[in-house]
Amino acid sequence: QSALTQPRSVSGSPGQSVTISCTGTSSDVGGYNYVSWYQQHPGKAPKLMIYDVSKRPSGVPDRFSGSKSGNTASLTISGLQAEDEADYYCCSYAGSYVVFGGGTKLTVL
Amino acid sequence: QVQLVQSGAEVKKPGASVKVSCKASGYTFTSYYMHWVRQAPGQGLEWMGIINPSGGSTSYAQKFQGRVTMTRDTSTSTVYMELSSLRSEDTAVYYCARPGYSSGWYFDLWGRGTLVTVSS
DSSP states (O other): OOOBBOOSEEEEOTTOOEEEEEEOOTTTTTTOSOEEEEEEOTTSOOEEEEBTTTBOOTTSOTTEEEEEETTEEEEEEOSOOGGGOEEEEEEEEOSSSEEEBOOEEEEEO | OOEEEEOOOEEEOTTOOEEEEEEEESSOGGGSOEEEEEEOTTOOEEEEEEEOTTTOOEEEOGGGTTTEEEEEETTTTEEEEEEOSOOGGGOEEEEEEEESSTTOSSEEEEOOOEEEEEOO
């Protein structure tokens, strides 16, 4: 039950786009369309941003989008805003259990 | 409103046990499974396990097998997570998290977290 692999940090300027990758295996990311993404600000609980690879909960801006290719899922944030600065975690169903990525710190320059 | 309210912070000595509660409100308690996720200071999220509040069945992450017990009380719409044989590495914020649909595998409702500190 190994964690999914995410880059430790990414950065971008306001208005730009950034993509965060999440690499797993055929037993988790590649095997199911149950990848979700969470945003976490310091001292706060995680917030769901994307579920089922590419679906957006109501209230989440359409600047956030998700995709998957093989064993790698991606979260893209377009039109970066200052409030997007946070930690982001991917998560995948892995057959009766759940595995998270190690987290990516997004810095808005 | 729909929410999960967790119990307060705890300080425990190594070797002790801790029991964290999570009280659900605003929805039908038995219609959604409940997960527990923890986060050590400065670290990432770690899934601990799941409980079906309807029948009480559970499934735990391999790492916590034998040390964690998840239970529920349907009369108070509360789930509990008990972790035993605590060690310093168990110092973390423990979250309960409800899936987006009954037995789903993404979490759209989170508690605010309970800080458990293990220190001698």
